[in-house]
Amino acid sequence: MIDFHSHILPEMDDGANDVEESLALLAELKSQGVTKVVATPHYRGRCSVKRFLFDRQKSYDKLKAAMDATGEEYPEIILGAEIAISEYILQHHGLDRLCIQGTDYLMAEMPNRNWEPFLYHVLYTLAAQYKLKIMIAHIDRYFSTIGRNEKIMKLIEMQPVFQINTPALMLRKGKKLLKWLNLFDAKMVFGTDCHNMKNRKPFYKGPMSYVVKKYGEDFLDDINLFGKNMLGVESE
Numbered sequence: 001m002i003d004f005h006s007h008i009l010p011e012m013d014d015g016a017n018d019v020e021e022s023l024a025l026l027a028e029l030k031s032q033g034v035t036k037v038v039a040t041p042h043y044r045g046r047c048s049v050k051r052f053l054f055d056r057q058k059s060y061d062k063l064k065a066a067m068d069a070t071g072e073e074y075p076e077i078i079l080g081a082e083i084a085i086s087e088y089i090l091q092h093h094g095l096d097r098l099c100i101q102g103t104d105y106l107m108a109e110m111p112n113r114n115w116e117p118f119l120y121h122v123l124y125t126l127a128a129q130y131k132l133k134i135m136i137a138h139i140d141r142y143f144s145t146i147g148r149n150e151k152i153m154k155l156i157e158m159q160p161v162f163q164i165n166t167p168a169l170m171l172r173k174g175k176k177l178l179k180w181l182n183l184f185d186a187k188m189v190f191g192t193d194c195h196n197m198k199n200r201k202p203f204y205k206g207p208m209s210y211v212v213k214k215y216g217e218d219f220l221d222d223i224n225l226f227g228k229n230m231l232g233v234e235s236e
């Protein structure tokens with residue numbers, strides 16, 4: 001099982017504060033059946049891509065050394081980033097280097113405010129300029145159960161991958177969103193968006209049990225297979 005959205009790298013953003021918390025997050029993910037986790041620290045354009053990658057590698061190396069020192073088995077970490085989409089992001093060079101490791105998928109975080117038309121243009125430009133595929137982070141944040149989902153419909157036309165936060169699947173909104181995206185045959189993956197061991201802990205096993213109960217093993221298997229193919233994973 002793959003967690004496509006996490007903030008497990010220590011001292012990178014508003015996620016894990018230190019290596020000890022990172023290890024606790026990884027141990028919890030493992031206990032819930034996660035075998036691979038995509039580390040997606042925030043990139044909001046406040047530094048160059050080069051600087052961000054340097055800091056990310058430093059954080060990962062520190063965590064990996066601690067993982068090895070414990071002698072325990074943890075989920076495999078795949079490096080990525082969560083890119084804040086704004087009118088300024090295209091000013092930065094090398095954004096393709098922020099794709100999920102080994103793929104051409106870039107995780108995009110849309111703003112919580114209303115989406116101006118230029119934001120869709122930014123996504124189109126990213127995809128065209130760098131020949132990338134777009135993954136929309138935590139699409140559940142933008143979905144309304146009472147309609148008026150035109151902005152998501154415009155995204156569906158672009159055929160991105162939609163990442164759903166697993167805790168949302170236990171809420172009415174998330175359940176309706178999953179059904180809605182399935183009706184449109186949209187590509188989707190799941191992620192815990194875990195940040196810490198307090199109020200944003202990993203929550204994976206329970207939501208996956210709901211998905212199987214509601215849609216069946218084959219449905220979840222198809223989503224997992226799509227995720228593995230994205231990462232170039234043949235088998236586990």
